[in-house]
Amino acid sequence: MSTPDLPLADDGGCGDACGCAGGATAADDVLECGLDPALAQLIADAGLDPVLVEDIAxxxxxxxxDGxxxxxxxxxxxxxxxxxxxxxxxxxxVVAGLRVAEAVLSVVCEDEFEVERHVxxxxxxxxxxxxxxxxTRTRDLLTGERSALNLLCRLSGIATATRAxxxxxEGTKAKVRDTRKTTPGLRALEKxxxxCGGGVNHRMALSDAALVKDNHVVAAGGVAEAFEAVREEFPELPIEVEVDTLHQLREVVDAGADLILLDNFTPEETxxxxxxxxxxxxxxxxxxxTVENAEVYARTGVDYLAVGGLTHSSPILDIGLDLRAAPVAADGSAAERAV
Known part of the structure; x- marks a missing residue:
């Protein structure tokens, strides 16, 4: 399989409150992966686990x-x-998931296949x-077509929405950031x-960082109480606290919260x-x-805009796979091809 060493765009990265170490992948994961080593390395260089990508494929x-x-x-x-x-x-x-699509084809293709990467x-x-x-073999290519496109279109749709x-x-310090509202099993790919779209990641999992939300506040008896309980139990982790009012904000700022989520604040309140x-x-x-009022919020001086819709509601980017017409020999018959 032809796998030129093309760098993958990784515009953005995890946010300051994320404990996932930027999605770093151990070199051993590449060695344990059944994908072509060069493809596995490209996937790892993009901050993805090649073993996970292979499993999804x-x-x-x-x-x-279905058997x-x-x-x-x-x-x-x-x-x-x-x-x-x-x-x-x-x-x-904006395209995302090209190496994932290659991984899908690699697990279905019985023969070696050649790849030409254009973007x-x-x-x-x-x-x-x-x-x-x-x-590659035509049968294999068409067998893997839908699965490859499902992932490629989905991921490219998320990247396209994020880029908007x-x-x-642009021109503000604020970054758009995702949430954990992801498709089960596809979180790493969607993030x-x-x-790829220029956004940054919030925590990858519940164990990366704490996020004290309204139900935690109710259960703990108050926003400051909830913050202090998490700080005592997990002192090494960053803690984000959701607040609904300026009064709650004062409490958690004084308590020493690292990051504060302003829930449903107007621009003036922000x-x-x-x-x-x-x-x-x-x-x-x-x-x-909304995309339309994003700059208004950003100009207030906040650091992040949390947008769950990036991963739970983005429409796909329409991408298709078309076979090239078979070359025709001088006698009018289909010419032989070998890979």
């Missing part, structure tokens, strides 16, 4: 075949037929632009897509919160946010 193919075979492809395509397929953007956006994850693309070209927010915040905090804690706005 196998799961996607297994789900699509059988691709009956349509087996019936209509000769076993030894070879073709080149082009993954092509059908609308403008990198994180690149802006236009309608009609080729993203990735793959030459990042563009809206990777956020980074300005007051920034002035009251005076740099003693990082501030994150949540609720009431």
């Amino acid at each position: 196998h799961m996607a193919i297994a789900e699509d075949l 059988g075979v691709d009956v349509t492809s087996v019936a209509t395509i000769p076993e030894d037929a070879v073709a080149t397929g082009d993954f092509t953007a059908r609308e403008a956006g 990198e994850d994180g690149d802006r693309v236009v309608a009609g632009q080729p993203l990735l070209s793959v030459t 927010w990042a563009d809206a915040l 990777f897509a956020v980074r 300005e007051e919160a920034v002035a009251l905090t005076a740099g003693r804690a990082l501030l994150e706005s949540s609720g009431r946010l």
